[in-house]
Amino acid sequence: MQVLQKSKQVARKSSAYTGTTYLSIQPCEWFQFSYFTASTIFSDNLYNFLDESARDVLLRINKMQKLKTGWNGYGAIPPSEISVKNAIGFVSENAKHRIPYYFAAPGVNGEVLLEIKSDDKVAEIYFNPDHSSELLLYKNEELVLEGTIEENRIEFLSFFS
């Protein structure tokens, strides 16, 4: 596991520590991802394989977990655990594809939004609280495909290849 010495020390001191994975994102920061499932735990090899854009969106997703209701100045609710877990899982499971992540933002209804961008091609993927996903592909800001990421994974990957 990708573990910083600091997090090991904290973990040892915590009586509540139950073996949760600690993942370093940047040299001076460490974060506890409490939503990892067996399929989304980052091994050393996988973590080291992530490029900077993937690490950046993971950092953004992790920060979303601290949001409170009304975080947008209107009436937004925080991202759900399911949305967060599925977004992290997506980044993990597609690490080998070197996806050019551009941005990550919370949705106002508990979603997590990932934006992927390369030149004039943009993809938006919404991970919804009910486990569903939405994929939108744009070329020159024109919508060229709308569906789910599960049903359009090949189209999504080939879009950026």
Place this chain on the structure above:
Amino acid sequence: MVNVVIEPDDQLLRRVPFLNPDFIKPDGTPASSAFTPDKNEDGLSVDIEKLTTPEKSIISVQIFRLFSLRASMTTELGFENVHDPITDNYAHALIKGKFTRSISRKLAQSAIRVNIG
């Protein structure tokens, strides 16, 4: 309170967080989800610029950036702009209609940053 008619040339202001979470992308445009109404809203909340000031509308310059949409742009997309004054905010309005993910992106991409002060 008297409801005003929103004219095509009116500007509609919306706050967008730029700190925790940061909704402003590296290219300066807001994320699409910043222009999506939440399920409890009857539309997308905005302020009518002619009934307020940018300084008042933004509430906190430490937390938000302010973006404007031309009223005619939203009506061209099939929306209805409705003045909806609320307690402490006479300028409040709602952009009402069917919001889709792609429409929210179009609104976000069209929004223009309003400089404060």
